[in-house]
Amino acid sequence: MRLYQMHYSPWSERARWALEHHHLSFEKVEHVPVLGVPLLRAVAKRPWGKITVPLLVAGDQSVQGSLEIARWAEEKGTGEPLFPPGQDEAIERWHQVGEGLLEAGRILVTRRVAGDREAQRESTPAFVPEGLRGAVAAGAGVVTGLLAQKYGFSGVDSSTARAQAREGLLALRAALPSGARHLIGERFSYADLLMAASLQFLRPVADLYMPIGPATRRCWSNPDLAEEFADLLAWRDQIFAEHRR
Template structure:
């Protein structure tokens, strides 16, 4: 059975799940614990010194180390319409890079807010930890968040450079959808998935598709940006309704 290592709320993990689900490929989901679980991913990927991130897919004797590689694997293995058609690969890759650039403006804010929100730290505990014991693990959760800040060299500057980085990506999306387009490239592709999941860092999608604890939803939400880009939120929600099964 395929194993998909994820951080549940991560937009990159959602991209990978969506690609596999689009093709109806079965897999077991494994929740990744940052810092603690990296040794296992290094063993799977054969990377001892490179930075390790999730999602990671272990399938058919191989390991795939990011959501783009996983989407290409899903296209090769599945039988449904390709998410990265060969004729559009360059354009899809471009939109994937735009989404990654926008996420560069989201991650610093999310990590900084987690350090300020004890309940969001509690939500990082593994599922088997009882609710009453989660507060006892907050020092460990803070250690993990600070590790992620160092790993990605993030610095939160509120609505400064980080906010501009996100808004620039959203402006690019708005321009790409001009003319009331349903899809960025005339058909449903991984470009739409990448940009739709970027909006997770503005206003997370409904719990119908991705259930989040309230504290996690709070740290991922940026209300002022959500108001300014309500049209893109509506586009994302429509895309989910038509192309994503309820969880």
């Protein structure tokens, strides 16, 4: 089983976490944004339509999208369920909140990476030899431009993205009254997992969970939002400490 993914992406982290939670073993294949799309299309046998990672390929089956992969893992794997019975709508609602957050985060982070040569160097694929990394990183500007087109945020300014992020963060705060640990019922569920992973662009989780380079960490940090929502980051860190193997 292969998971096409990006090591620093919170969408990929949701899929990795759900698969590992359910004791499913898989090989990770690092996707190169935009440039790796033809390979994704070939392995998923999807010649058209939007294609993104995470993408799971298991035998002749392919599953695209973090929520779909988590549901697939729940069906095929073992261990404590992540989808409590009768809560599909609640999970779907949290998925939408998480998408809103990460779309806003993608805008803020991609803009920063576009202006940070060191982060571009860190994101060049591992197979590129050290001496060529600077040259390959120079092409990253083109890739970030293509990403802006693919995800339709070329014309969205950073303050609009920030406002969209705050909306999702306030919704999460409202659902976690002081001391509350879980979004649905009394147990850890996929809602906790997906929202915890979605806070990555405020302040990335410790390298222990998702190792990233220092410049990438810098680009994925929004100190003002991290300070305003420090309570949510404390909740996120606790969820990782307790549930991320």
